[in-house]
Amino acid sequence: xxxxxxxxxxxxxxxxxxxxxxxxxxxxxxxxxxxxxxxxxxxxxxxxxxxxxxxxxxxxxxxxxxxxxxxxxxxxxxxxxxxxxxxxxxxxxxxxxxxxxxxxxxxxxxxxxxxxxxxxxxxxxxxxxxxxxxxxxxxxxxxxxxxxxxxxxxxxxxxxxxxxxxxxxxxxxxxxxxxxxxxxxxxxxxxxxxxxxxx
Numbered sequence: 001x002x003x004x005x006x007x008x009x010x011x012x013x014x015x016x017x018x019x020x021x022x023x024x025x026x027x028x029x030x031x032x033x034x035x036x037x038x039x040x041x042x043x044x045x046x047x048x049x050x051x052x053x054x055x056x057x058x059x060x061x062x063x064x065x066x067x068x069x070x071x072x073x074x075x076x077x078x079x080x081x082x083x084x085x086x087x088x089x090x091x092x093x094x095x096x097x098x099x100x101x102x103x104x105x106x107x108x109x110x111x112x113x114x115x116x117x118x119x120x121x122x123x124x125x126x127x128x129x130x131x132x133x134x135x136x137x138x139x140x141x142x143x144x145x146x147x148x149x150x151x152x153x154x155x156x157x158x159x160x161x162x163x164x165x166x167x168x169x170x171x172x173x174x175x176x177x178x179x180x181x182x183x184x185x186x187x188x189x190x191x192x193x194x195x196x197x198x199x
Contacts, residue, residue, distance in 0.1 A: 002061065005052060017045055020065055023140065027066045030135050031073040040076050044069040063142065063150035070132070070150070122172040130165035137162055 004012035024044060028037040048068050055064060123131055136147045137158075147162075148155045 002052065002055060002057075005049075013049060016061065020062060023062065024065060024069045027069045027135075027140055028073045030139050031070050031132075032077040033073045036076050037073075040072045041069060044072045047072070060146060060149060063146040063148075066136070066140070066142075066150045067152070118173055119169075122169050125172055126165060126168055129161055130168060133158060133162045134165045134169065 028040040
């Protein structure tokens with residue numbers, strides 16, 4: 001597809017745009033573009049097109065594109081302030097979940113909303129590198145190799161920073177981040193205190 005674009009086939013790039021617009025918008029919103037997400041994505045696609053000469057043959061297009069989207073988003077966020085970034089992440093987290101059926105227990109729906117709010121607040125308290133790696137890996141559902149490419153980090157760095165970020169999120173949320181939703185605060189503290197030498 002990239003070769004076709006480089007050969008001047010306009011429809012080939014249109015196909016790339018259609019295939020990646022959804023994830024590009026999610027990335028822009030996840031990193032705080034808010035109401036400007038569509039403008040950010042349009043600008044990113046234009047810059048990506050202009051930069052195709054430097055695209056490494058054989059590399060994955062999606063992480064490369066999302067790196068451009070995130071850079072464009074950062075420029076936008078700097079100009080409109082941090083409040084919009086927080087609101088944008090909350091909107092993205094709400095929009096990422098399937099609609100709760102009307103028959104669902106209202107208490108379950110309230111709990112899900114509370115968890116989203118807590119997660120958004122906890123993410124916002126992380127340092128930028130940790131927030132970025134969690135967002136790429138989990139909110140944008142990229143695998144480890146794609147995350148490494150998008151961030152421009154070695155895979156080992158992705159692993160170590162993701163591990164540290166998840167530990168920090170765990171502390172901020174007061175529960176484990178193992179996906180089971182159980183509260184093992186005491187056990188984790190004991191493990192963290194005595195397990196360092198065994199890693």
